[in-house]
Amino acid sequence: MIRYLRGRVLGKEAEGFSLLVGGMGFFLQAPAPFLGALREGEEVEVHTHLQVREDGLFLYGFPDGESLRLFELLLSVSGVAPKEALSLLSTLPPRLLAQALAEGDARLLASASGVGKRLAERIALELKGKVPPHLLGEKAESEAALEAVMALAALGFKEAQARAVVLDLLAKNPKAKAQELIKEALKRLR
Known part of the structure; x- marks a missing residue:
């Protein structure tokens, strides 16, 4: 191997x-x-x-062992091929993907290209609660992040895409206020 x-x-x-x-x-x-x-x-x-x-x-x-472990965890689900696992890792940052798997968030998983509603539900069902804690890290979302995601969704951006960008920004600046997150996210999403 x-x-x-x-x-x-x-x-x-x-x-x-x-x-x-x-x-x-x-x-x-x-x-x-x-x-x-x-x-x-x-x-x-x-x-x-x-x-x-x-x-x-x-x-x-x-790029890291965390992404590799998520990839292999996704492959453990019946019906998930490498193509779908790569699509999920391409769409969602590793911490957000781990959080979505741990919480069984099928809607967020279905935002990846090639992952339909049924497959997302199967992944969510089979992996809910099975994500090792070290892959989750701290709870990624704060009130500011939730507010920023909702505002971006109201502006017409896909919620999963907005959440991914906001959480990436939040990882770089954990004390950012909602207005700062929205402003920076708009620069990236346009």
Whole structure:
């Protein structure tokens, strides 16, 4: 099992990237935020999951162990393939995804591309309460965050998208007021 690689990024494609490790090139599929942050030629450390199927070997790469554990937790649900698990990790930040899984928030899970209502409900049902506490961290939402999300939803943005942006902003500035969160979120969402 390949669990970790460190190497130089050779190039990126729509669904993954090539990594040069000790003279060998590996192709890894990855969540969109991680893939977007990679730069050709840079040295990176990648936590990996190797899937062996009859049609080939597939390697998936993540920026941290937390994202890898969430990916593997999602794969434990019947009907969840790597494509859907990557979509969830691409749509929702890891802490928000862990929180949604722990609370059984099917509506938020269904906001990911390729994850329909039925699959989201199955994931929520099977994983509710099964998320390890270390993946959850502190409760991510505050009153300011809830107010900001509701305001952005009222302005016509998707609630899941607004929540993801607001929680990311809140992680960088935990003492931010609702007005600050709304202002910064609008810059990102436009």
